[in-house]
Amino acid sequence: MNDLKLSVAAQVASLSNLPIKDLWALWDKYFPRRPTHPNRNYLESRIAYKIQEAAYGGLAPETRRRLELIGQRHSKIKSRRVSPAIHLPPGTVLVREWGEQDHKVTVTAEGQFDYAGQSFKSLTAVARHITGTAWSGPLFFGLRQAGEGT
Numbered sequence: 692m693n694d695l696k697l698s699v700a701a702q703v704a705s706l707s708n709l710p711i712k713d714l715w716a717l718w719d720k721y722f723p724r725r726p727t728h729p730n731r732n733y734l735e736s737r738i739a740y741k742i743q744e745a746a747y748g749g750l751a752p753e754t755r756r757r758l759e760l761i762g763q764r765h766s767k768i769k770s771r772r773v774s775p776a777i778h779l780p781p782g783t784v785l786v787r788e789w790g791e792q793d794h795k796v797t798v799t800a801e802g803q804f805d806y807a808g809q810s811f812k813s814l815t816a817v818a819r820h821i822t823g824t825a826w827s828g829p830l831f832f833g834l835r836q837a838g839e840g841t
Contacts, residue, residue: 699746703739714738777834785814785832787821794821796832 697705706714714734718725721741726733750758779785783798796817797805804811811817814828822831829835 699743702742706735706739777829785834787832789821 706717709717711731711734714731715725717738718734721738749755779798781798781800781802785796785798787794787796794806796814799805799810804814804817806817806820809820811820814832814834815826816828818826818828818831827835
């Protein structure tokens with residue numbers, strides 16, 4: 692499959708004859724993680740696209756945006772507004788009073804959050820740890836108002 696002498700069409704056509712272990716090897720080359728419910732047709736079609744994309748280039752950004760908008764317009768699934776990302780510089784300290792106690796969280800240089808000697812990947816994980824319930828971290832620490840960005 693790595694042979695440059697094979698045309699793109701020949702590479703795509705050969706996918707249906709490959710053993711599944713070889714398909715997985717190609718999948719791992721092109722994708723960061725494996726799908727949760729794969730089937731052979733899905734693997735072949737996604738790998739075929741990636742082979743063609745590598746040879747001819749991907750979609751132009753404008754084309755990709757147009758296709759996404761068309762999909763959103765015709766989808767029966769309601770889309771949620773994407774909340775704007777919150778960027779906190781390293782060293783930022785967030786303080787929240789909860790349960791008659793001040794809780795201090797520090798943003799690390801790695802983009803993690805230190806709280807009470809523990810490292811957390813997100814503010815939401817810190818808020819869940821403090822309260823014991825599901826909370827939006829940005830909402831809990833006052834970086835967003837209720838209903839904003841949802």
